[in-house]
Amino acid sequence: MFLLNLMSSPGAGKTKTLKKTISILKNELKIGVMEADIDSNVDARAIAATGAKVILLHTGGMCYLDADMTKQGLEGLGTQNIDLVMLENAGNLVCPAYGYIQKCHYSVCAGR
Numbered sequence: 496m497f498l499l500n501l502m503s504s505p506g507a508g509k510t511k512t513l514k515k516t517i518s519i520l521k522n523e524l525k526i527g528v529m530e531a532d533i534d535s536n537v538d539a540r541a542i543a544a545t546g547a548k549v550i551l552l553h554t555g556g557m558c559y560l561d562a563d564m565t566k567q568g569l570e571g572l573g574t575q576n577i578d579l580v581m582l583e584n585a586g587n588l589v590c591p592a593y594g595y596i597q598k599c600h601y602s603v604c605a606g607r
């Protein structure tokens with residue numbers, strides 16, 4: 496099982512990239528998606544419509560999943576029959592920059 500973590504600012508194209516990737520690979524790989532969302536379920540519903548297995552994880556205000564939440568998501572998704580797990584993380588621009596500079600300095604899409 497391979498886990499791909501997507502993190503960028505809102506509107507950068509994570510969900511669109513996931514949908515396209517699923518449409519290309521769904522006949523070759525069993526795909527699961529973890530949707531980390533601060534509050535809504537819009538992206539999770541969009542991914543569910545592709546036929547991929549999806550689990551929605553509300554972050555409760557956090558900008559992205561921590562290790563424990565990621566573990567819970569993987570357990571909820573169930574990885575035994577999945578080849579590729581893609582995690583759509585929340586974007587760091589949702590949160591104030593001051594607390595996240597060190598964690599997110601590699602986030603090119605968010606301009607940091």
Ligand SMILES: Nc1nc2c(ncn2[C@@H]2O[C@H](COP(=O)(O)OP(=O)(O)O)[C@@H](O)[C@H]2O)c(=O)[nH]1
Pocket residue numbers: 503504505506507508509510511512
């Ligand atoms: N023109 C164009 N629009 C895009 C591209 N990627 C995403 N979008 C649009 O940007 C908006 C936000 O994309 P979305 O995938 O929801 O971003 P996310 O917030 O990172 O998940 C949607 O209306 C997409 O259709 C792209 O490569 N080109």
Ligand SMILES: [Mg+2]
Pocket residue numbers: 509510511538583
């Ligand atoms: Mg999205």
